[in-house]
Amino acid sequence: MIARRALLIGATALSAVALTGPLVRSASAAADPAEFIRQLGDEALAQLVGSDITKAERAERFRKLLVANFDVPAIGKTVLGRYWKTATPEEQQDYQKLFEDFLVGNYAQRFGQYAGEKFTTAGVRDEGEGLHTVMTLIARPNGQTARLDWLMRDDGDSYKILDLKIEGISMSETHRSEFASVIQNNGGKVASLIDALRKKTAQMNAG
Template sequence: MRALTRIFVILAGVLVLPVAQPALAETPKALVESLGDKAIRQLTGTVARPEREARFQNLLTAGFDIHAIGRFTLGRYWNQANPAQQAEYLKLFEKFIVQAYAARFAEYSGEQFRVVGERPDGEVTIVQSEVFKPGNPPARVEWRVRHGGQPKIVDVVVEGISMAVTQRSEFAAVISRGGGNVDSLLTALRQKTGS
């Protein structure tokens, strides 16, 4: 499971880095190919944690549809939350993602990334890629890129496991343990992010 988490982290970063340059958003496939190359160079190595988080924050905002992903991960509780809870949740969700994933880029240890294809699927294009380390079989990774306007990433699926669905399950469990109250998740996110 730790290996799967590392792949999620690496791929999330691969996805966000170059989006800040509008010329890269020509096609979903070209976008993901470019992201793979730049993410490895900009988020790994001896980058200090505050700088890594700042870089990740900027690129996450530019490359991902945070509102859509955040709303999806809150699931049915989104409609139960009042506007103030929704706004706080989205801020905490973004901060949680930045802190959790940026920190893990320090664990990167030479994995390689390549795009192997793409296919349309309704309102998204699924960009197929592989992440591999010499001596190990490649991991299949699919990037769900919403098209129409500027492409935005809405999910990453590693070996058939969706990051968004996984996060949704984890958040639902926290809310359930808190008696079905969204405030229980907000409290947990505040604690995790130091907010």
């Protein structure tokens, strides 16, 4: 229940904070990590929120968002955890593609649930080795707030988001636990996860 709530809040939070404009440019030119998030927030909502946006359009725009601002390959490898080393090169390639498809299918359509949330940045924590955590607060219309921490990597002239913690719950760790359970329940084979992701993404695309 907690994990599901985290995913739902995370999707809404992404709609409030991390949507880009028509060119889907990243905020890599931002002077600091907090400004990166603020710029994304300033460009938010126009692309993925609205009753006139089709499912296919929303999915395509969200995929561009991921590529522009999130290090999806690094996140995917982290989520697979220790099983990354046991996967064959072909399995690694198939998994990474399906993981991106999974993120798109799992989160893109949730942006239609946006209900006027507002966000503010609440500080930046230097994690060392080019990593920063931007702390933000999401204020919902009902008066409740949610704390979100964005883990980002400084690549010199750009930033990439590596993880999002919602009230202390890591999205990467949540998915890693889910994926590990699938693998462990199927003889430790990464192929079982790949099959599950393929079926899941097909269902989401058909729904």
